[in-house]
């Protein structure tokens with residue numbers, strides 16, 4: 398058996414990669430690529446997302462306690478890379494990645510029009526877990542484009558998955 402030291406978490410990949418949108422108390426929007434998330438409860442509906450304390454996204458979520466998960470298609474890999482390698486502190490990633498903002502229904506963080514699944518969340522608890530904050534949140538709305546999601550399952554070869562690290566993205570086939 399091989400002992401894993403630093404990258405133990407890769408045993409839990411591939412994971413769906415999504416675009417995490419947020420808003421600051423000054424109304425500024427941001428988007429980052431994210432894979433470390435899990436459903437945490439069905440009743441009440443809860444989710445946990447882990448974000449590095451250093452990321453601009455963490456700063457914004459701490460301010461407004463809101464975020465949205467936007468699930469991209471495989472055609473959006475370039476946007477995923479831009480949103481996962483640059484900081485909203487330095488650039489407007491919506492512009493750089495050609496992403497169109499739309500209004501969410503229950504939160505003020507934006508949604509991304511090009512995406513095909515959405516979960517709107519309100520943070521109820523922030524847990525300090527070392528390099529990351531774990532944002533525990535209520536799911537206040539969730540929607541999907543039913544062309545890509547049949548009988549509660551993503552259809553094959555639609556959504557990108559993340560193997561771990563910053564470069565490896567592949568698709569369910």
Ligand SMILES: Cc1cc2nc3c(=O)[nH]c(=O)nc-3n(C[C@H](O)[C@H](O)[C@H](O)COP(=O)(O)O)c2cc1C
Nearest residue numbers: 429430431432433448449452453454481483484485
């Ligand atoms: C595929 C992919 C998945 C990522 N997953 C996470 C994650 O789960 N948590 C995290 O904190 N950063 C993750 N990152 C890194 C952030 O997206 C990246 O550092 C980003 O530039 C932070 O942006 P911000 O400063 O605008 O918030 C991921 C990057 C990529 C490319």
